[in-house]
Amino acid sequence: MAALLEVEDLHVRLPVAGGTLHAVRGIGFALQPGRTLCLVGESGCGKSLTALALMALLPRRAARDAARLSFAGTDLRSLPERRMAALRGDRMAMIFQDPMTSLNPTMRVGTQLVEALRRHRRVSAAAARDRAVALLERVGIAGAAARLGQYPHQFSGGQRQRLMLAMALMCEPQLLVADEPTTALDVTIQAQILRLLAEVQRELGLALLLITHDLGIVARMADEVAVMYAGEIVERGPAAAVFAAPQHPYTQGLLNCIPAPGRTLPGTPLAAIAGVVPSLVGDWRGCAFRARCSRARPACADDPVPTRTAAGRHSYRCVLSPAPAGREAAP
């Protein structure tokens, strides 16, 4: 099946005090219709900028370039803003990390719900309202019709994320980009929202690009996974393959960080990868992980870091040869 979204060699650069921040450095991935790709990595590794780059919502100062950036066969790289705006909210939609600030506090939620539909489709106000009510009920907001006239501050955090989701689905998009949609919510609400996301994805056949720093979420949701570190994708492939045999020392370190029942003895301290992410201002050579990597060697400082194939579509960027071992393999 043809990929819905294809990204190759995507770069995002931001001017900052003291030079250029090379926040996204040549990443690539593909997403099939109806599938879920999880983009996972530590805070600051460039996940949000990647998502915003796809949607052409980067800050004005940021520069984006790519060898390929195509959505449903349309090349997004040179698309004028008018045509990009016609795709956004219609065929590609996005929800954000903080539902408390992502809704307009001075506008009724009903107005905010219908405006994308009315912008992209010729529908009557009544029809748009009916669709909003139906979607609100679907995302689990009871008494939807009566709540259209309310304002965001009259909804809880979880409800606001449900609102955001309903809003994103108004035009039945093909792609939904969800940037850490549950990070700001408490744990029980997180689980509800994730279940809802999985359900609507199945019902609508959505392609879902789910951004998270939580491997537990990846394990639950992902068909494919791409592990990001310091602006690069260091490992990607089918979720099952990556979880069964992580190849990159960073992925292995991340997986060691989550306690697993049966494998982790109670009382074991939670593992964390020692060290800090390098500054991405200015040029960078070699593997960005080498300051924190226990298996680093002189070759790791050379460019380019080789991309190796573990099996099938499972690949990683590291000088080390593939190891068939499971999680316990490294360090």
Add this chain to the structure above:
Amino acid sequence: MLRFALRRLLVALLVALAVSAASFLLVFLAGDPAVAMLGQGGRAEDAAALRTLYGFDRPLPIQYAAWLAKALVGDFGRSQFFNLPVAAILWERLPTTMTLGVCGLAFALALSLPLGILAALRPNSALDRIALLVAVTGQAIPSFWLGLMLIVLLGVVFPVLPISGADDWRGFVLPTVVLGYYATPGFMRLTRAGMIDVLEADFIRTARAKGLSAPDVVLRHALPNAIIPVVSLAAVQFGFMLSGSIVIESVFALNGVGRLAWESITRSDLPVVQAIVLVFAVIYVILTLAADLLNAWLDPRIRAA
């Protein structure tokens, strides 16, 4: 919303009451009103007679109550200079001043809102610089000087507009520009700063993620959130404009309340001064109330507070 409005109305009434007491006492602050009425060289017997005639010898609270009861039905006493009811004089002069104030405010907003919004959309662009220049000159030039310059330029050198009086709308053009221009910088900077702030907000990114057009994002989503402090300032500025009308009406020889206030002060026509202070203060209270209600309408969170 109704509870909020009622609460604000109550506060406004209390403020108006305090203000009325203050304007009542104003007469006594200036010294013995009977002596002031007589002017320099008045005889003591005459002053005593006046005191009895006007009731200045009664206890203050009683005088205040009597004065307030009359003021509430629009009776502000008689002007000693014109020998006419103060209310009649005010009614004749108030339309000129209010027209001037409303036009000045409208002119200021019409100039500063678009400039502020455009400047915020492209900070540090050429347009932003021009807007800044407009603001800085507006603040640096005293309005009486600008008024005189405009009179010379458009009234004398190129006589396209009348330089004094208000026989028709053309008489209001120059005073409106002068009065409004002075208020422009404050509005513009507040609009610009508010818009720059709001345009960075997450919900603006959401609006753009929906594919909304730029005018929709800027005018429907950003502006209502950015304009709230501007509304409050507008109420304050309108009050300043009313007091500023003292200068403007003199420069352009308009027969408004501002000029009346000035002349009445020099003539010690106390009932007129007192009535003007009260009327302006009450207008100010009403404006503040209106601004509060408008803001509550713009921002539902204010209503809940």
